[in-house]
Amino acid sequence: MKNNRFIFALVVIAAFAVVGAGISLIFSRFIDFSDAKSIETVAQKSIAAKQAVGAVVFNPPLPRDAPANIKDAVMLGYNILTDTGKYAGQYVGNKLICSNCHFKGGITQGGKNGGLSLVGVAASYPEYKKRQNYSVDLVTRTNDCFQRSMNGKPLPADSKEMIAIVTYYQWIAKGLPIYADIPWLGVKHLKSAYKPDAAKGKQVFAQKCAMCHGDNGQGTPAAPPLWGKDSFNDGAGMHKLENLAGFAHLNMPLGNPGMSAEDALDVAGFVTTRPRPHFIGKAKQGG
Ligand code: HEC
Numbered sequence: 001m002k003n004n005r006f007i008f009a010l011v012v013i014a015a016f017a018v019v020g021a022g023i024s025l026i027f028s029r030f031i032d033f034s035d036a037k038s039i040e041t042v043a044q045k046s047i048a049a050k051q052a053v054g055a056v057v058f059n060p061p062l063p064r065d066a067p068a069n070i071k072d073a074v075m076l077g078y079n080i081l082t083d084t085g086k087y088a089g090q091y092v093g094n095k096l097i098c099s100n101c102h103f104k105g106g107i108t109q110g111g112k113n114g115g116l117s118l119v120g121v122a123a124s125y126p127e128y129k130k131r132q133n134y135s136v137d138l139v140t141r142t143n144d145c146f147q148r149s150m151n152g153k154p155l156p157a158d159s160k161e162m163i164a165i166v167t168y169y170q171w172i173a174k175g176l177p178i179y180a181d182i183p184w185l186g187v188k189h190l191k192s193a194y195k196p197d198a199a200k201g202k203q204v205f206a207q208k209c210a211m212c213h214g215d216n217g218q219g220t221p222a223a224p225p226l227w228g229k230d231s232f233n234d235g236a237g238m239h240k241l242e243n244l245a246g247f248a249h250l251n252m253p254l255g256n257p258g259m260s261a262e263d264a265l266d267v268a269g270f271v272t273t274r275p276r277p278h279f280i281g282k283a284k285q286g287g
């Protein structure tokens, strides 16, 4: 008897469920779900729009937040970038550190006061150069800066230091799509037809740079050397007038940039004609 009642109860519940579903189906035609739907479509559209223009979000993780299996390498990479002489001294031939140009180890959004970012280089390389018909990977590109910007020696690809640097690039690129258009990378050149005048640049240097970089560009405790034996060599990217002008315009005087494009071009014209170490090697690209 008890069993029969139980089964009867189940049948009644099932019947209600079926009828209920039917009713809600009929009523759903009259209920307006368009709000929920429109929110969904807006979200989908914005994702599609971002993908369409390749927009990327600047949100690099901190080096110390790297997972345990790569943390030692990431931290060593970060230390090399921010204290190069101490952590990779045998490969450095001047008194610069990577961070003097790649501010904060390159963990910046570039632009004003950001120096040269390295966030996302791991998503941008290898870079295929059609003209030279070869592909530049990050080991080669990093060694360009060691040999030119640091006036030093290339690191073996399998050295502890190079593996650490590349692991570091990879970690700070977390979440960025491979080969996305990353707007904060690279030197931003000035758009100006102005012809640089090194004589005027000498005056700009005396007024706006010498108090930190020294009267003879030799560097002081307040700023690294701009020319002379302790600076980057003549094969370096920063030795190109348009690179130095673009960098100085956005970043110098440090913390308070604001030179006119003309002053930036003039001072770059002056600094790039001062004596500095000579790069011995193939003059293929700047570092
Ligand atoms: C307030 C001090 C200060 C002034 C003034 C200043 N700089 Fe700098 N500059 C620095 C510091 C500090 C760095 C390194 C930044 C870092 O390590 O984060 C630097 C880095 C540089 C670098 C890259 C590293 C190197 O030594 O090559 C260049 C190029 C440069 N400055 C050019 C200039 C020029 C040109 C001017 C004048 C228009 C200027 N700076 C004025 C403090 C200054």
Ligand code: HEC
Binding pocket: 081, 084, 096, 097, 098, 099, 100, 101, 102, 116, 117, 118, 121, 138, 141, 142, 145, 146, 149, 150, 165, 185, 186, 187, 232, 236, 237, 238, 243, 286, 287
């Ligand atoms: C005197 C300034 C200076 C110093 C010091 C310097 N670099 Fe660079 N670096 C540059 C310039 C200029 C570029 C070229 C940026 C461009 O192509 O727009 C560059 C490019 C790079 C790139 C490629 C970035 C890109 O967007 O394609 C990497 C990687 C790099 N440097 C790593 C390093 C490392 C590692 C060190 C230290 C061992 C270092 N750099 C020291 C000036 C410097």
